[in-house]
Amino acid sequence: MSVDQLTDTTGGDEKATTEAVTTAAAAAGSYPVAPGYRLNVRSGPGTGYSIVRTLPEGSRVQIRCQTPGTRVSGPYGTSNIWDGIGSGQYVSDAYVRTGSDGYVAPRC
Secondary structure: OOHHHOOOOOOOOHHHHHHHHHHHHHHHOEEEEOOOOOEEEEOOOOOOOOEEEEEOOOOEEEOOEEEEEEEEEEOOEEEEEEEEEEOOEEEEHHHEOOOOOOOOOOEO
16 A cells, blocks of 8 residues: 555544654665665666765665675675665665565565
């Protein structure tokens, strides 16, 4: 069910309910980058792709989708999963604390 389809059946404020769901969804999809790391954001799912920017220490990322790519070892293990965080922007899942060794978002 999309946020647009939600209705408040408790007699409360529908706008407040929608805003609360939207805020909760955004928080649930936001994950911290490993502490002490500046993370390279690449143009594709692998180390062979160009770096488009670097995230500063303490960053959080919203994972839009995930896809397999180059296998990378990082603070959260070794993984070939790459997290799509924007159009043409990917980070290695080995540097993002998702709480899972598998996919936590739809495939790109």
